[in-house]
Amino acid sequence: MAMPAVDGDVRSGPDIDVLWQDVGLELRLEPVKTRIHLHDVAAMLPVIRVLAVRDFKAKFKQSLLGPVWIFLQPLALLAAFLVGFHAVATINTSGLPYVVFVLVALGAWTYFQASLSMGAVSVVTNAQLMQRTACPRLAFPIASLIANLPSLAVPLVAGVTAAAVTGHLSPRVLLLPLGLLWLMAVTAGVVMMTSALNVRYRDLLAVLPLILQVGVFFSPIGYQVSDLPGLARTLIGLNPLAGVMETWRWMVLPIPPPSVGLIATSLAVTIAFVLAGWFIFTRSEPTMADVV
């Protein structure tokens, strides 16, 4: 076993110096309010990629069924909607099969739910990495947005396929990438906000399950916004996922477009979330390692 230690053991030579690429580097470390700027995000991509793969793998390590859960979760939700809504009440689906109607919007919820569950605790979970390396902290919440993309893809592909098979696919489906961007923007805003707040206020861990349990009913997954009574119809727009889901459904299925008021409200709330998330995260980032 004993390997005689020779000095040549250490990697040396010009390739190493090229690797570090620091000739002329001069970092000035001083008190700052924020250290991240928008243009730094591109440089974080390699770290985000590795963290996302790690988070995806870690999620299913020591789990019997592993990634099968990505299929079981939306399936269980779908069953719940079939029994809880469809079986007891007549829901206006604009003449579409209920399964197709639910599936098309379901992915927005499963993605949001999975990303938020992982993302809200992402900074705290990575405390070790954060306190011992100069790992870019914004990479933690962003990685959870990437790691949970399968939770978006599985129900959405199922929904689009079901629409196509039953002959209800609208050509507007080509616009869907825009709808996906909208969902990711909402999720990014909320995850940046919660992951940063959770560093200082662990109350969030108590609030989060509540938001997720209640949120599923305040999102138009199993019903349409247009069937809500007056006041509720206006207020539900404050849940940006309402705008996302109704837009997705309009993009994939042959139904009339959602109301302009709903879209405008949801878009405004989305922009507010993204700005607030960015502001809160970047402002608290410098001291995260001290507070956590």
Added chain:
Amino acid sequence: MSATSAIARPGCAGPLAWRDRPIIEAHNLTKVYRLGEHQSLRGTLSALTGRRREHHTLRALDDVSFSIARGECFGMVGTNGSGKSTLLQVISQITPPTAGHAIVRGRVLPLLAVGTGFHPELTGRENVVLFGTVLGFQRRAILERMDDIIDFADIGEHIDTPLKRYSSGMQARLSFAVAMMFPAPISIFDEVLAVTDDEFTSKCLQSIESIIRDGRTAIFVSHDAGLVRRLCTRVMWLEHGEVRLIGPTAEVMDAYHSAHA
């Protein structure tokens, strides 16, 4: 997360060439931590409304100034809570100072404690890729060195075992192996040799000596006075966040020793 400012200059600029200037300069570095949590709703509310401001603070670093030349092995000693780890976190860009500033002319590879930011659920191999990526290396460069890293750490097939099954000695070997296969312009070793066996420790010491010979810089923190005396050219003694003494190793270590006899 970029540094506050990163100025890339060609080889020669100003009165002193970049390479001849101190690799690390610290000017009056001060770090103040706020202590205590929000313990009750009432406390939180009164703090929010500004009626009662709690000011339990800790001055972890107090006006610390020093400079390290390229090619030095710089030692740091001090009791627990003297500010060593905070200072290393500031230099490694993990936390900004509360006052003062530091200039760092080179990239830093910090080994702060055993198992530097490793993730327990991932295998050794996956952790090496993660750590290397955080340091800014491309996947290809990391994978090229994987065999050397496994050799140096001497952990054989355990490289594919989740890290949570590693002993602390194995974790230390792995992080040290990464540092040695990517010898950085500035390496920081904070008590990483506290858990390794004698054989691996002496291998590490030789490696640190060889990176210094190559003109790289190291900061070495240890409670083992013998190691500090063997490796370091100069030593800084911190006490209660302040510099008590900086100077040649023998001088500082003798003073430190008689103070703690």
